[in-house]
Amino acid sequence: MSAEQTVDAAVVERFHDDGWAVLPDVLSEEEVHAARSALVDAAAACEERGMPVRLEDLDPGGRNIRVYDLLAHGRVFAELAAHPRVLPYVEALLGPDVILSNFTANTALPGSGSMNAHNDQSTVMPEPWPTLETMNAIWCLHDVDEENGATRYLPGSHHFESFAEVPQDPKEGMAAFGADAGSVILMHGRLWHTSGENRSADRDRALLFAFYSSGFLRPQTNWWRSLPADVQSRLSPRLRALCCLDFGNMAGGAYLADPDLR
Numbered sequence: 001m002s003a004e005q006t007v008d009a010a011v012v013e014r015f016h017d018d019g020w021a022v023l024p025d026v027l028s029e030e031e032v033h034a035a036r037s038a039l040v041d042a043a044a045a046c047e048e049r050g051m052p053v054r055l056e057d058l059d060p061g062g063r064n065i066r067v068y069d070l071l072a073h074g075r076v077f078a079e080l081a082a083h084p085r086v087l088p089y090v091e092a093l094l095g096p097d098v099i100l101s102n103f104t105a106n107t108a109l110p111g112s113g114s115m116n117a118h119n120d121q122s123t124v125m126p127e128p129w130p131t132l133e134t135m136n137a138i139w140c141l142h143d144v145d146e147e148n149g150a151t152r153y154l155p156g157s158h159h160f161e162s163f164a165e166v167p168q169d170p171k172e173g174m175a176a177f178g179a180d181a182g183s184v185i186l187m188h189g190r191l192w193h194t195s196g197e198n199r200s201a202d203r204d205r206a207l208l209f210a211f212y213s214s215g216f217l218r219p220q221t222n223w224w225r226s227l228p229a230d231v232q233s234r235l236s237p238r239l240r241a242l243c244c245l246d247f248g249n250m251a252g253g254a255y256l257a258d259p260d261l262r
């Protein structure tokens with residue numbers, strides 16, 4: 001099925017206008033449960049191996065659980081990273097030469113604090129950012145809202161092209177995303193955002209961040225190193241390409257041999 005057949009133009013327009021857009025009901029309740037359970041196992045496996053999952057410098061208060069390189073932790077994450085209802089949007093927005101820069105999780109437990117505001121494009125390329133080169137597909141494994149620490153964003157900030165345009169306190173004026181479990185929030189790479197404080201009494205907030213970028217940008221993770229050989233061998237050809245395991249970086253200039261690839 002081609003990208004044109006599976007991409008709703010209204011969603012793409014909302015993404016460009018607002019800096020984000022929601023794809024509802026991508027996962028069923030059972031699929032959400034399976035992903036949540038795989039995430040709990042992944043966090044436990046990290047701790048067992050001595051990889052810290054609570055990063056005080058990043059998340060004040062020690063109430064966030066981080067898991068990096070999710071592809072190394074279960075097949076469900078590989079399915080999400082190349083999901084047929086989501087990847088066509090990524091390809092439509094960033095173009096066909098796209099890579100998976102990283103795939104991480106942030107579970108905000110009740111009492112969690114808010115991290116520093118940032119845009120994600122600035123983590124992989126220097127300013128200015130005149131064009132869209134990065135985006136997140138945020139997988140909601142719980143219902144997320146203001147109370148349980150949904151990601152907060154600064155409206156209109158996806159138009160900023162440099163740090164100089166960012167207000168002194170970018171958190172002032174931020175609003176919370178809202179989405180149901182099983183939804184995917186497509187987030188513009190230049191949108192300034194932060195994790196919300198989870199002020200609920202007992203509602204965890206687990207989000208998965210599949211961060212994609214244009215193929216010419218260095219990925220945040222080195223999948224060659226972070227994925228065990230048996231995991232690499234199980235990845236689909238599309239996911240291998242997204243992880244730069246075959247030809248990365250603009251396909252090695254393949255258009256030199258075939259002009260149609262330009």
Ligand SMILES: O=C(O)CCC(=O)C(=O)O
Nearest residue numbers: 106150151152194195196
């Ligand atoms: O957890 C969130 O809501 C935001 C996380 C984030 O922006 C990050 O980890 O860079």
